[in-house]
Each structure stands twice: as structure tokens, then as C-alpha cells.
């Protein structure tokens with residue numbers, strides 16, 4: 001199977017972490033998100049172990065909350081002893097509710113409002129990843145008013161395009177995020193921060209993209225940052241001791257995606273950083289990574305009940321399911337690839353080719369087009385694999401559909417970690 005937590009059991013059913021998905025669908029109803037929480041925990045620990053093995057002391061992973069934010073995730077992150085990145089008051093609130101120590105949180109975003117800044121400071125968020133000069137000034141003013149010091153990292157755009165990076169295009173200098181190094185504005189921002197008496201510069205941050213399977217875009221970004229660190233040292237006499245290289249490690253969604261060897265990639269990034277530091281005469285900085293997708297994606301899958309299988313003669317076949325773009329908007333948004341199968345016939349040959357359609361009044365409401373599936377009919381359970389990231393966190397109530405429940409499976413058995421929304425939940429805020 002695609003990932004080692006997936007198997008076909010003796011009943012010919014799809015299992016995740018040894019749990020029969022057909023039984024889970026029966027017990028908890030569909031649509032249903034299932035999350036293998038042991039595998040989430042193991043991924044956190046794997047990152048922590050590898051990062052401390054290959055990078056300078058104090059280097060660490062921060063889980064990128066936007067991939068999946070719910071209280072259980074923050075409990076796992078805390079248990080694994082890793083930090084988190086958060087991008088909104090809502091994520092901060094959720095982490096706080098979970099009892100996560102927010103001093104280990106890094107607050108991102110290109111537009112943190114005054115209310116966000118105040119809330120984050122009230123909650124004791126450890127570090128702000130500042131994005132622009134107005135935010136720096138607003139944060140300084142608020143920190144001064146409170147009489148406290150705040151750690152900051154400056155988000156810079158290194159001008160690396162991860163997909164055409166061989167040409168080292170300056171494409172991502174043109175970005176809504178961060179401050180460009182190339183234009184000299186990042187240096188100005190460092191100068192500004194160093195003049196802010198309530199702000200302490202922890203380091204630099206960049207995030208170059210997503211679904212990256214090679215090491216070299218990270219190595220190139222790090223090289224740009226390290227050159228900038230030496231420029232900052234030479235021109236401003238400020239030493240920068242930490243680089244946050246963001247997230248973006250690739251995940252295997254279908255058989256066509258490669259297996260990702262984290263140790264090989266991280267060790268190559270490490271070797272390249274050591275070389276860049278030696279060339280620029282700077283001390284090896286602490287390195288942070290912010291994996292989101294690669295921690296939770298493969299730990300999750302979604303179960304749906306098939307409502308119909310129709311074949312339009314001379315055209316194609318459609319399978320209609322009891323969920324769709326409200327619980328997984330990724331195909332509708334950017335044609336993301338997924339592996340689908342009929343969970344109660346997982347041991348059978350995939351003999352048909354069909355488009356998996358959601359139940360919304362929207363022709364673009366598709367989960368996948370023209371995929372191989374086992375023959376199916378009303379009442380079968382359709383599984384979409386590798387949905388742990390950017391599914392629940394992107395879910396909506398479009399067509400007034402309640403969001404599905406999420407069930408954790410693992411050593412502690414199976415249990416609901418997010419309740420299914422009720423119709424009453426849908427009208428809760430209506431007046």
C-alpha cells in the first residue's frame with residue numbers, strides 16, 4: 001500500500017493502523033475523517049531526532065498548525081516535545097485550550113492585526129515571525145506599552161522558486177510574504193528591529209513552497225540566508241544565530257509520487273549549510289523547520305458512503321459520495337492528486353475508471369477525476385487516502401453541510417477527537 005500504516009485485512013477491507021475502516025464507518029457514520037495519531041506522534045519524534053542529529057544545538061521542528069489544527073494535535077506536539085507555528089488567533093486559542101506551552105509557538109502571517117498582536121502577547125506566544133515594517137513598529141509599540149521584551153524572527157524572501165529553482169528566478173521576491181533580501185529592504189528591516197528596544201532578534205525565516213521532494217531548494221535558500229547573515233554581520237555588527245527554513249517537505253499522495261527519505265534530505269541540507277557557513281565565515285546557526293503536511297497527511301484518510309455509480313454512455317462514469325469540496329476542497333482548488341479505493345472491496349482488482357463527485361450543487365465539486373476504482377454501488381464505502389493535512393483545516397459548511405467528525409485510531413483504541421457538527425451547530429450564530 002501507499003503508506004505503511006495502510007493494509008488490507010482478512011475481510012478484504014482497508015485498514016489503517018490495523019483498524020478496519022468499514023467498521024469505523026459503521027460505528028461513526030460517514031463522511032468521517034480518520035487520523036492515525038501514533039503515526040503523527042512518530043513523525044514529530046522523527047523530525048526532532050533527525051534535526052538534533054544533523055543541525056547545531058538548539059535546532060528544532062515546529063509543527064505548522066495550518067495543516068491540521070485541533071486540540072488533539074497540540075497535545076501530541078507537546079508530548080513529542082516539539083514547537084508549533086501558528087497563523088491566527090484561532091490557532092493560538094486552540095493550542096492554549098489544549099494546554100500547549102505557547103512559549104514554544106511561532107506566530108506567522110502577513111497581516112497580524114492589532115487585536116492578534118495583543119491576544120498573542122496576552123497568551124504568551126514565544127516568538128513573532130514579523131513580516132513587514134509596519135508590523136515591526138506596531139509590535140514594538142505594544143511591547144513597550146506592556147513593558148516586556150518580545151522575540152522576533154524576520155521573514156525574508158530569498159528569491160528561490162522551488163520548482164524552477166535551477167534558474168534561480170527571482171519570482172518569489174514578488175510575494176505577499178516577507179521582505180526581499182535582493183532589494184536591500186531586509187537589511188533595512190534588521191536595522192529597524194535592532195533599534196526597537198523591546199524586540200530581540202532571534203533569527204531569519206523563509207518558506208519556499210510545498211510538496212518539495214529534493215534537498216537543493218532548501219540548501220539554496222539556506223545559502224542565500226547565510227550570505228545575508230554575513231552581510232548583516234559586516235554592515236550592522238549584528239549576529240544572527242537562528243534560521244527557520246519553513247516547511248514544504250513532500251508527501252506521497254499516489255503511486256506516482258516518490259518515497260521521501262527524510263534522513264537523506266535533512267543530512268544533505270545539513271552538509272550544504274556547513275559548507276555555506278565555512279565559505280561565508282559565519283558560525284553555524286540553529287536551524288528550525290516547520291513541517292505541516294509531512295507530519296499529518298499520511299496519518300489521515302476520509303471515508304464516504306457511495307450514493308450512486310452512473311455511467312454516461314459514450315462518456316464516463318461518476319461515483320457520487322456523501323461529502324465533497326466542503327470537507328476536501330483541494331481538488332477543486334488546485335487539482336491535487338489523491339488515491340481512492342472502495343474500502344469494503346480493497347482486496348479486489350480496480351476494474352473501473354470513474355470521477356469521484358461530491359454532493360454539492362456545484363459541478364466543480366469533485367474529489368478526483370478519472371481514477372481507478374473497484375466496481376461500486378450505493379452503500380459501498382469509498383476511502384480517500386492521505387487526507388490528514390489541509391482537509392479538516394480547510395473545511396467549510398458550504399451547502400449548509402455539517403463538518404464530519406474526526407476519529408483517532410492508535411494504541412489507545414478508536415475515539416472521537418472532533419465531534420461531528422449537528423444542524424444545531426450550523427444555526428448557532430444565526431440571529
Ligand SMILES: *Cc1c(COP(=O)(O)O)cnc(C)c1O
Pocket residue numbers: 064066067085108207209210211246247248249290291292293294389
Ligand atoms: C504552509 C507553511 C508551512 C507548512 O508547509 P507544509 O507544506 O505543510 O510542510 C510552514 N511554514 C509556513 C510559513 C507556511 O506558510
